[in-house]
Amino acid sequence: MKFKIQLTTQDETGEATHELVCLERTTEGLEVIGISLAEAKTLLANLQKQVVEQQIATFLSNRQQCPHCTQAFRHKGQHPVVFRTLFGNLKILSPRWFQCNCQPHKTRTFSPLVDLFTDHCSPERLYLETKWSSLVSFDLAAQLFEDVLPIETHIQATSVRNHLQRVAKRVEAELGGEQFSFIDGCPNEWASLPRPPMPITVGIDGGYVRHWNNKKTNFEVIVGKSIPEEGASKCFGLVQSYDDKPKRRLFEVLKSQGMQLNQQIVFLSDGGDTVRKLQLYLNPEAEHLLDWFHVTMRLTVLNQTAKGLPITFEDDDKKHELREPILKAIESIKWYLWHGNTYEALQHLESLEMDLDAAVDGKNKDSVTRKLLRSAEEFHTYIANNQAFITNYGERYRQGERISTGFVESTVNYVVAKRFTKRQQMQWSPKGAHLLLQMRTRVLNDELEQTFREWYPDFRTESDEKLKKAA
Numbered sequence: 472m473k474f475k476i477q478l479t480t481q482d483e484t485g486e487a488t489h490e491l492v493c494l495e496r497t498t499e500g501l502e503v504i505g506i507s508l509a510e511a512k513t514l515l516a517n518l519q520k521q522v523v524e525q526q527i528a529t530f531l532s533n534r535q536q537c538p539h540c541t542q543a544f545r546h547k548g549q550h551p552v553v554f555r556t557l558f559g560n561l562k563i564l565s566p567r568w569f570q571c572n573c574q575p576h577k578t579r580t581f582s583p584l585v586d587l588f589t590d591h592c593s594p595e596r597l598y599l600e601t602k603w604s605s606l607v608s609f610d611l612a613a614q615l616f617e618d619v620l621p622i623e624t625h626i627q628a629t630s631v632r633n634h635l636q637r638v639a640k641r642v643e644a645e646l647g648g649e650q651f652s653f654i655d656g657c658p659n660e661w662a663s664l665p666r667p668p669m670p671i672t673v674g675i676d677g678g679y680v681r682h683w684n685n686k687k688t689n690f691e692v693i694v695g696k697s698i699p700e701e702g703a704s705k706c707f708g709l710v711q712s713y714d715d716k717p718k719r720r721l722f723e724v725l726k727s728q729g730m731q732l733n734q735q736i737v738f739l740s741d742g743g744d745t746v747r748k749l750q751l752y753l754n755p756e757a758e759h760l761l762d763w764f765h766v767t768m769r770l771t772v773l774n775q776t777a778k779g780l781p782i783t784f785e786d787d788d789k790k791h792e793l794r795e796p797i798l799k800a801i802e803s804i805k806w807y808l809w810h811g812n813t814y815e816a817l818q819h820l821e822s823l824e825m826d827l828d829a830a831v832d833g834k835n836k837d838s839v840t841r842k843l844l845r846s847a848e849e850f851h852t853y854i855a856n857n858q859a860f861i862t863n864y865g866e867r868y869r870q871g872e873r874i875s876t877g878f879v880e881s882t883v884n885y886v887v888a889k890r891f892t893k894r895q896q897m898q899w900s901p902k903g904a905h906l907l908l909q910m911r912t913r914v915l916n917d918e919l920e921q922t923f924r925e926w927y928p929d930f931r932t933e934s935d936e937k938l939k940k941a942a
């Protein structure tokens with residue numbers, strides 16, 4: 472049998488029918504039931520071509536006369552342009568017309584389609600390319616589009632990347648300017664604000680991405696997650712060495728979650744200096760704490776290493792217990808830190824280091840002991856540097872206050888590791904990583920569609936939603 476698919480167009484000039492595709496079919500074999508992907512692509516591509524051509528014809532015919540004297544514009548010629556859509560790259564003949572002599576003009580000719588084609592890529596294609604390449608690699612995203620969409624030419628990963636960067640740069644240009652402080656007004660004014668909503672918790676963390684120019688070096692990315700008591704949490708990210716408005720960026724995230732200047736904000740971080748600078752001067756009611764997640768992760772690593780220690784070590788031909796007392800010491804250090812008792816925690820750390828030191832000095836040449844000693848010293852420095860930001864976590868926890876933003880997985884892992892993979896071929900420039908981070912966080916926060924709607928008011932409207940549900 473045959474299936475003829477036609478398009479009927481209706482407008483003020485009447486009705487016209489165009490053949491789109493003709494499918495020939497048997498009914499023998501599972502693989503011939505229904506339409507194939509290739510047929511669907513041909514159908515969509517032909518349909519798109521027809522629809523766009525007719526839209527352009529109408530657009531031009533609405534403008535073919537001079538609005539002042541109603542005389543028809545004289546044609547000078549035309550040149551081809553490519554309009555990239557999800558359903559094909561369309562070659563469009565863009566006409567050039569002479570300006571009408573009834574008014575003075577700066578140029579002799581003009582291209583009427585320039586007003587319509589403000590971009591040579593359809594917003595929906597830009598949107599999907601940006602969305603998918605935020606989630607998977609540029610390469611995979613390009614392959615995905617080639618597989619499922621009727622785009623006849625090969626899609627280059629670099630072209631997907633360029634499109635993403637173009638969207639990201641537009642978003643970046645719309646971000647307001649940087650300020651030293653975002654705290655506005657004075658305590659009296661804050662007091663007169665409406666009763667503040669529940670606190671917002673913001674977790675900020677640093678991670679590293681491999682530099683493509685110098686494969687041995689990494690550069691720092693800062694990511695975070697902002698969690699209000701009510702409503703959805705949002706993540707954000709930036710490349711410290713590239714971003715010139717990090718505070719504005721974080722401020723806008725908090726503002727979009729309804730932050731008031733009399734509202735309490737709890738910043739949880741891993742204690743790095745660069746990370747902490749970012750949180751200053753954003754809110755007068757801010758509290759800065761070391762994220763329990765990072766403390767407990769480090770302790771878990773110490774504990775794992777300690778499990779590999781020899782059971783005993785020899786010193787002056789005397790046997791001493793090693794593994795058990797060290798494991799117990801780590802347990803008590805954790806307990807003191809949980810209760811915010813840094814003084815005791817540091818005391819216990821010191822005696823743990825002395826025990827390990829004795830074991831290393833003795834006849835024990837064990838590498839695990841050395842490794843644990845080094846890690847314990849690093850942890851010591853970490854706790855000492857961050858003393859001021861360690862709180863009574865147990866107490867907070869009992870009162871139902873947040874002490875960590877990442878019990879399940881760290882924000883770095885969620886935002887960075889899954890897209891900026893450590894595979895050899897994945898190397899980044901600070902700029903490329905920063906722009907991708909902007910798009911990735913927007914996609915993870917489910918905000919990219921809204922961004923496009925602000926640029927293109929009829930982008931993916933409610934009627935599109937109704938169509939999807941009806942299908």
Ligand SMILES: [Zn+2]
Nearest residue numbers: 537540571573
């Ligand atoms: Zn005129």
